[in-house]
Amino acid sequence: MNTHTHIVIMAGGIGSRLWPVSTPEMPKQFIDLLGVGKSLLQLTVERFRPVCGISGIWVVTSDRYVGTVKRQLPDIPEDQILAEPVPRNTAPCIAYASWKIMRKDPDANIVVTPSDAIVMRQEKFTEVISKALDFTEKTDGIVTVGIRPDRPETGYGYICSNSAEEDKVVKVNAFKEKPDLETAKSYLASGNYFWNAGIFVWSVSTIVSQLRAFAPQITGIMDRLAESFGTVEEQKRLEELFPQCEKISIDYAVMEKSSSIYVIAADLAWSDLGSWSSAGQHIEQSDNGNRTVGPDVRLVDCEGCIVHTDDTKMVVVKGLKNYIVAEKNGNMLICPIEDEQKVKDYSAPKEQ
C-alpha cells in the first residue's frame, strides 16, 4: 500500500432524485440504501481499503453533514473531513481537497470518487484503481474510470475511448453528456463508449497545474485560502473565500479542456444509485418484475414497479405499471419510473 495514495470522497450531494428516501436532512450517501447494514459512504471507504489506509481518506462534504460523517467514519483524521460552507459544484470541491493534500503530501497520488455509487466486483475495482494510480504516479495524465454499459442508459454521461479494450489505460476521445435513447443505443452498439463513473485519478501536481491552467479564478482563491491553512483564521477565511469560487463542475473546468485524459474501462458491476430505477436494480425482483422493500407490500395487478417503503406497516398498491412508490419519514412519492429525473423538481421546496 503506497503511503502517497489519497482518496477524496465527495459527499456533499443532497441526492434529490431519490426523494423521499434521500432528503436534504439525510442524503442517500449516509443511508443504508441496500439494507446491508452500512451506508453508501461507509461502503465507499471499504471499497478503497485495499489501496489506501484510513489515514489517506479525505471526505469533502457540506457543513451540515460533518457530524454525520464523523459518526459514520470515526477513524478518519478529523482534519481530513473538509466542510464546504456552500456548495460550488465539483471543481472548487476538488481544488480545495487538492490544496489541502498538497500541503500535507506534495507527492500525493489521488483518487477522487463520488460517495454514493456501488461496485459489486471488488477485486476488479482494486485492480483498475491500482493500474490508474500506477499510471498517474509516473505521468502527468488524468485517468477516468469507464464502465462497460449493459443497457442504453440515458441517465449517465459517457466516455468515448480510443479503444474498446478494457483493463488498460487508453486515451479518451471525448466526453459525452447524458444522451437520448437513440444515441445511447448507438453508444452501446459501438463498444468504445463507457459510462463515466465520475472517478478521477491524478497526482496532486497534475490536478493543481491543470486547475491553474483552466480554472485560474478558483486557484487564485485557493492560493489565498491556503495561507490560512493550519491557523486560527482558517475557518473564517474559508467562509469568506470559498463562496467566491465559480460554480463549475470538474468536467467543464478541466476534463473537456485538458489534452491528457485517459480512461481505464472495466466491467465493474457498478451503479451510481442516482435514480430510482438504478437503485431499484439492486432490489430483488419478484413476480411481474416488481421490486419491493417493506415489511408488508401487497401488489395487485402491478408490473415493473419499484416499491421502497420500509418505514411502513402495510402497503396496498393496485393496478400500477412501471411506477415508483416510495415512503420515508412521512414523505411519499408515487411517480412513473420514466419521470424519475423530475422527482427532484416535484419535491423541491415551495417558493416562499
Next chain:
Amino acid sequence: MNTHTHIVIMAGGIGSRLWPVSTPEMPKQFIDLLGVGKSLLQLTVERFRPVCGISGIWVVTSDRYVGTVKRQLPDIPEDQILAEPVPRNTAPCIAYASWKIMRKDPDANIVVTPSDAIVMRQEKFTEVISKALDFTEKTDGIVTVGIRPDRPETGYGYICSNSAEEDKVVKVNAFKEKPDLETAKSYLASGNYFWNAGIFVWSVSTIVSQLRAFAPQITGIMDRLAESFGTVEEQKRLEELFPQCEKISIDYAVMEKSSSIYVIAADLAWSDLGSWSSAGQHIEQSDNGNRTVGPDVRLVDCEGCIVHTDDTKMVVVKGLKNYIVAEKNGNMLICPIEDEQKVKDYSAPKEQ
C-alpha cells in the same frame, strides 16, 4: 321531547372499506373523518339531540371499543353502552339493545341508526325522524328512512316505495340489494327507489314481537340472557349466550319478512361515508376534480383522485387518474376508485 324516545347507535363496525384511515384498532366511526373536530359517532349523537336527550342514547359496540365510546361520549349512562363479546351482525345487536330497553321502558319508541353516516340537512332530518316516531308510537309499523338518490350508486341497497312522494310515511314495496350500474340507473329514473340509510324506527313492542316471529333462535337466547340483567351474572351470561346467536342482518331476519314496513323518504344530503368515493365527496374539489387532504399534497397530471394523507409531510403523485391515495399511521393505499369495494380484501390480515 318525548321521554320514551330511545336512540340505538350501532358502533361495532370496523370500517374496512376505508382502510388505511379506518382500521380495526380505530374504525371510522371514532375518527374525525371530515376534519370538523368531532368523530362520526359524536356527530351522530348531536344529530339526534333535537329528538332525544342524552339519557335516551344507547350505543352498541364491540368489547374492544367500549373505552373509546366512553371517552368520546362521557355523558351517556354507562349501562347504556352495550358491548357485544363477538360481532353477530345487526339482528342480534338490535335484539340485545331492544331487550335492554324493554326492561327499562316498556313504552319505548326507538330509532336504530348506524354511527358512521353524515347528514347535512339537519332540520329536515329532525322532521323526518319525528314523523317516523309519531307513526310508530301509534302503530305496529316499522319505518325505514329512504334517501332520494342523486346518482346511480351501486354501493347502497335500495328501498322500493309504493310512492315517489317524500316526507310522508308510505308502504314499502320491496328492499333491493346493491344493484349493478344499469339497474341503479333505472332505479334513479323511476323516482320511487330510495337509498336505504339503515335507519329503523319502531316501538320496542313492535320489534320484540317481530323478532319473536321471525328470529326465534335469537329471541330465545335474549329471554335467557335477560334473566341475568342487573345481576352479577350478567357479563358472564352475555359472554356465554351472545356468541350462540345466529349471525344475521336485521334486513334478512325481519325487514324482508315483515308485512308492515314503511318508508319515509327525503332529500337529507346524506352519505354513509362507507367507501372512499362517498367519503371523498365531502372533501373539497380542486383542479382536475382532485380531492386532497394533507399538509403538502402535490399532484402532477392527476385527475379525479382522492388523496387523504393528513399524517404525512409531503406527498408527490404523478400521472394518476381516478385513484385513491391514502396513508394513515404507517399504512398506505394506492388503488383505483373503481376497485374501492375490494380495499377490505386487499388489506385483510394475512392467513397464518
